[in-house]
Amino acid sequence: MTAAVAVNDPHGAWLADGVHAVRIGADLVLLDLNLDDYLCLPECGDVEIAGRRAVGSTEALLRLAAENLLHPQDEAQDRPGPPSTPTRRLPPASAIRPGWRDLLTFGAIWCDAVRRRPTLLELHRRYTGRRGRRDDPQALAARVEVFRQLLPLAPWTGACLLQAELLLRFLNAADLDADWVFGVRTFPFLAHCWLQNGDHCVSEAPETLRVYRPILVI
Template structure:
């Protein structure tokens, strides 16, 4: 019997266990012991190393795994950021506060009225549409991120990591920058954060703002 991750579930190994994000249910789950071990053992093959495993049955019953072929049961893997565009010296591309405000308001309204699952689905479609055949034509994503940050301070809304990350990503995707929105967690005490990153370059935060977080979701 093989297993795969449902499309709405992703995870990372954190603090001796596995933290799963069920994006449709908008919930994080911490797995330890047998369940975390069973998840790790699936690896790239998607099949347990031995016969029936009660831990896999429990995960399947909870909708966190699915039987049959599909997405590999692997943790989110991205390089740790080594620099932040907001901390590097350099020019800032001019950005419109009106455009940024439109993206930020759109993200907030979708999150409020449609939830995180539907919002992520919408942003996935936007990413595919904006980057189809055009990704990485931009020469300086750092300058664009700095321009966004300079214009963002003109808006009246307080910073919230999820809608702000979604707005920044949409702004960059429209300019052919192939970047990712990452959701990460830390343990003891538990906290979650979202940020935007391209390769090893952080585009939305200072380095120390994300240093303690392990990615568990990638958009």
């Protein structure tokens, strides 16, 4: 009943704490950090998402309320939406070889990361609020090049989630930073994550991301 109160606002309602959403065609894809799971609502009607704000008809918003996806109060703290999918590569990096310090840094980061199996909520809490330089794409490109040479030395690199975390921490160790973006697609449903700095894709070729719509940024 309390969730229904939120949809009485003619301008829309607020997504619940930890819930992120993006509209893809006629469908609405949601990521619930508290459940560590995705949900797809096909043919979601006229619901539009802007940050944490869900705007649409009362019928469409009541559908979200029935899934406990809306904030139980009339207002909640807003948040910026994720950035657009990047379209550019980082500038070419000059020839550089990893040093012993790079190897030791990568090894320490890898050992710490692989011993955990964190949820997305834990990752969100751990990496929110970090600081690092983002105004030097050339420095980012050089650091990414070192990381790419070191990654094959790891006994196990997992999927995109672990690789993105390893690269983010490797950048942070050099006082550099980037956005950690999670994206989704439908038919078939897939989730993926990558690092980007503005319109520059940091972790991979931007062409591989064209099928994804960003849903969360850390």
